[in-house]
Amino acid sequence: MTARSVSWTDPKSIALLLERASGSSRGARSPAAAGTRGSARSTTVERARPAPVEARPPAAPKAPEPKVVPKLEQASDNPSDRLDTLVAWTLDHQPCTGAFVADDNGLTLAAHGISEAHVSLVGPLLSALVSIRSIPGINATAGALLLGENIMSWVEARTERGGFCLGAVGPEPLSALALEQLKEALELTLQGL
Amino acid sequence: MIETKALDLAVQDLRNILRDGLIATDIWDRTDGLSLAGHNQQPVAVALFTRITAELESSLTDSNFPPLGRYYLLDMGGNHTAVVINHGTLLQGMLVDNRRANLGILISVAIPRMIEAVQRAKTR
Numbered sequence: 001m002t003a004r005s006v007s008w009t010d011p012k013s014i015a016l017l018l019e020r021a022s023g024s025s026r027g028a029r030s031p032a033a034a035g036t037r038g039s040a041r042s043t044t045v046e047r048a049r050p051a052p053v054e055a056r057p058p059a060a061p062k063a064p065e066p067k068v069v070p071k072l073e074q075a076s077d078n079p080s081d082r083l084d085t086l087v088a089w090t091l092d093h094q095p096c097t098g099a100f101v102a103d104d105n106g107l108t109l110a111a112h113g114i115s116e117a118h119v120s121l122v123g124p125l126l127s128a129l130v131s132i133r134s135i136p137g138i139n140a141t142a143g144a145l146l147l148g149e150n151i152m153s154w155v156e157a158r159t160e161r162g163g164f165c166l167g168a169v170g171p172e173p174l175s176a177l178a179l180e181q182l183k184e185a186l187e188l189t190l191q192g193l
Numbered sequence: 194m195i196e197t198k199a200l201d202l203a204v205q206d207l208r209n210i211l212r213d214g215l216i217a218t219d220i221w222d223r224t225d226g227l228s229l230a231g232h233n234q235q236p237v238a239v240a241l242f243t244r245i246t247a248e249l250e251s252s253l254t255d256s257n258f259p260p261l262g263r264y265y266l267l268d269m270g271g272n273h274t275a276v277v278i279n280h281g282t283l284l285q286g287m288l289v290d291n292r293r294a295n296l297g298i299l300i301s302v303a304i305p306r307m308i309e310a311v312q313r314a315k316t317r
Binding site: 079083103107109110162 | 209210212295296297298300301302305306
């Protein structure tokens, strides 16, 4: 018996073919190729999937917008009219139940919704602030004072004739913005006194 | 030299400020008692307050007290206040109804304005 002859085959070319075949097979299954395909597939999957809804924090309640306060307009040259206009403007546009204008001795020049006894507090109050103002950097021309259930907020302005005070009485102290508005209005009014 | 027209304007300004709280006012020369301007003028009050002011000034001087300043007030019966302003050679009296005039406006607004206005009238 003779062994099967494969003499018609060239061992070298067979080896080359085997190597090529195994090489192409390895190339087709290479991890890199597989990875590329895998990523492409995963991208497709991601695109198809709906984007997750971001968890939003619960909407905070909107703070009330600050009320726009019109600037005080003084149409009269008469000091009494100007003071009355200032008090009316304060009552209309600031959260208060009473308003007044007093001099630095605590004498009432105009008032509504507050007794003269309360207004007279301004005299000793402003006197006390004189020494506080001697501290460098302390302006102390505005403030608030607790009066039982109410709070009196005031601003002060000075002229050649002395100091004058515009005050407002209400359940809460006025904001810094409101005090600035009061001071501007008081200074405008005092220009005609 | 005093411009009486400027005094009249000052009196008008005072009336505008105190409105019906001002019952009467006079501005007069203290040497001769001659009224130069006023509203509802009161010659008797002019003579009275000239004398009271002179007495007050001499009493203050004799007592070594500081001299009379810008004004003095008298609280009178019937809700009346009398104010006498010292303008130097001139005096001014005012009779004010307390119920209608605001004391703060009187002291912090009306009197300082009056003093400035009379001073201007004197220097013109």
